[in-house]
Amino acid sequence: xxxxxxxxxxxxxxxxxxxxxxxxxxxxxxxxxxxxxxxxxxxxxxxxxxxxxxxxxxxxxxxxxxxxxxxxxxxxxxxxxxxxxxxxxxxxxxxxxxxxxxxxxxxxxxxxxxxxxxxxxxxxxxxxxxxxxxxxxxxxxxxxxxxxxxxxxxxxxxxxxxxxxxxxxxxxxxxxxxxxxxxxxxxxxxxxxxxxxxxxxxxxxxxxxxxxxxxxxxxxxxxxxxxxxxxxxxxxx
Numbered sequence: 001x002x003x004x005x006x007x008x009x010x011x012x013x014x015x016x017x018x019x020x021x022x023x024x025x026x027x028x029x030x031x032x033x034x035x036x037x038x039x040x041x042x043x044x045x046x047x048x049x050x051x052x053x054x055x056x057x058x059x060x061x062x063x064x065x066x067x068x069x070x071x072x073x074x075x076x077x078x079x080x081x082x083x084x085x086x087x088x089x090x091x092x093x094x095x096x097x098x099x100x101x102x103x104x105x106x107x108x109x110x111x112x113x114x115x116x117x118x119x120x121x122x123x124x125x126x127x128x129x130x131x132x133x134x135x136x137x138x139x140x141x142x143x144x145x146x147x148x149x150x151x152x153x154x155x156x157x158x159x160x161x162x163x164x165x166x167x168x169x170x171x172x173x174x175x176x177x178x179x180x181x182x183x184x185x186x187x188x189x190x191x192x193x194x195x196x197x198x199x200x201x202x203x204x205x206x207x208x209x210x211x212x213x214x215x216x217x218x219x220x221x222x223x224x225x226x227x228x229x230x231x232x233x234x235x236x237x
Contacts, residue, residue, distance in 0.1 A: 171212025
């Protein structure tokens with residue numbers, strides 16, 4: 001495009017406040033209106049509404065039941081299922097609170113929700129409480145979950161049932177949900193666990209990318225401004 005034509009476009013965009021020009025350097029950057037439009041778009045992305053697409057893909061690729069959970073004042077709660085043709089018999093349904101240390105999704109949230117929120121639950125919440133030694137071992141296990149961005153369990157909540165879970169992050173790299181797969185324990189001829197973990201990891205990464213995640217903004221787990229679904233509701237969000 002000729003430079004004169006580019007200049008005319010930039011002048012119009014500056015007038016509309018979609019582009020900003022630094023008066024000292026002459027360099028251009030994103031304008032205030034463009035920033036506000038981007039933020040409005042991000043706020044309009046509802047993680048639960050978007051989840052169906054990714055849960056269906058996860059279910060179809062792995063061939064097992066896919067589940068979505070969000071964080072609340074009581075811990076992770078199941079909000080959506082996409083059931084496969086291979087039923088899993090367990091006492092988990094929409095509305096169930098998942099124990100932090102006994103479920104894959106619970107471990108994912110425990111790894112990425114701020115410690116200031118998780119620690120009181122491990123110390124005193126009836127659903128999540130752990131003794132001192134068990135809590136110490138659990139914290140060490142969470143380091144691996146943070147590295148891998150995938151957690152797995154086998155038979156800890158229900159005999160013969162295994163599960164894997166992965167975090168979903170928003171544009172500030174804060175965990176806003178977790179997706180997972182639950183299945184009967186795999187036997188001969190079934191896909192191995194690592195294959196399933198990789199599929200889950202890739203789907204969760206794409207889900208996070210759709211929400212604007214571009215990686216950590218700081219070294220703080222959970223990031224600033226973390227809040228539970230209950231708190232968001234009380235704040236009118």
